[in-house]
Amino acid sequence: MFVVTGATGNVGRALVDRLVAAGRPVRALTRDPLRAGLPAPAEVVRFQPDDPAALFTGATAVFLYAQAAGERPDRLLRAAREAGVRHVVLLSSAIVAEGADETHPIHVMHATVERAIRDSGLEWTFLRPGAFAANALQWAPQIRAGDTVRGVFAGARTAPIHEDDIAAVAERALLDPGHEGAVHRLSGPRATTNAEQTAAIGRALGRELTFVELPPEQAGPELFPHVPPGMLESLLNTFRAAVDTPPEITGTVEQVTGAPARTFARWAEDHRADFRA
Numbered sequence: 632m633f634v635v636t637g638a639t640g641n642v643g644r645a646l647v648d649r650l651v652a653a654g655r656p657v658r659a660l661t662r663d664p665l666r667a668g669l670p671a672p673a674e675v676v677r678f679q680p681d682d683p684a685a686l687f688t689g690a691t692a693v694f695l696y697a698q699a700a701g702e703r704p705d706r707l708l709r710a711a712r713e714a715g716v717r718h719v720v721l722l723s724s725a726i727v728a729e730g731a732d733e734t735h736p737i738h739v740m741h742a743t744v745e746r747a748i749r750d751s752g753l754e755w756t757f758l759r760p761g762a763f764a765a766n767a768l769q770w771a772p773q774i775r776a777g778d779t780v781r782g783v784f785a786g787a788r789t790a791p792i793h794e795d796d797i798a799a800v801a802e803r804a805l806l807d808p809g810h811e812g813a814v815h816r817l818s819g820p821r822a823t824t825n826a827e828q829t830a831a832i833g834r835a836l837g838r839e840l841t842f843v844e845l846p847p848e849q850a851g852p853e854l855f856p857h858v859p860p861g862m863l864e865s866l867l868n869t870f871r872a873a874v875d876t877p878p879e880i881t882g883t884v885e886q887v888t889g890a891p892a893r894t895f896a897r898w899a900e901d902h903r904a905d906f907r908a
């Protein structure tokens with residue numbers, strides 16, 4: 632039995648689909664099972680961190696979304712180990728790296744969970760992806776409404792990764808031996824700016840889209856509705872640095888799965904429906 636936390640998130644949902652297609656037993660954890668829309672025969676279970684033992688009974692491995700670990704990851708991991716779980720695959724972040732700003736809130740969150748897993752006595756694999764291609768979904772309301780995307784740092788360069796490529800690596804880490812103790816740094820195959828991503832979405836839709844750069848001081852909840860206010864300034868600093876710094880590009884997706892990482896243009900084609908009114 633494989634437990635997948637964050638099962639309705641971009642990566643978690645893709646991983647559930649993959650494990651079900653492979654004929655593997657899956658327990659998908661979500662806060663709202665009735666609205667999850669996950670494929671049968673996955674066992675869809677309400678995620679109740681106050682009763683973690685009930686989540687892991689009969690499971691041998693867990694895909695853990697860092698936020699799901701909560702404020703007491705040690706408690707969740709202890710319950711998993713006591714229930715018989717042997718291996719944790721963590722969706723961490725590329726921000727956890729040598730020489731990184733260890734005060735950055737995204738670094739703190741993921742590094743804290745990594746440390747708890749290392750101390751738990753469980754086997755582990757850490758996935759450290761960089762920018763998600765799915766971050767572009769924040770522009771969907773603007774694209775559905777018109778042909779202009781207003782945002783910050785048009786020239787910020789990332790190597791965005793398709794969420795299903797992350798799920799493909801997670802699947803192999805769960806199913807194949809030899810990934811215990813591995814840290815897999817993941818990226819898309821090439822660098823692209825925010826303006827170039829906007830244009831790629833336009834091509835996928837058969838439209839011409841334009842990215843209009845706003846001063847970062849004008850960034851607020853309307854541009855980043857899901858970012859906690861206390862994290863926004865750190866996030867903007869990360870974007871600012873990406874204007875002048877080439878992103879890390881790795882070949883890990885192909886090394887682990889045998890298939891090359893998909894481009895942002897491919898991601899845009901796969902997500903046309905998300906940008907259509």
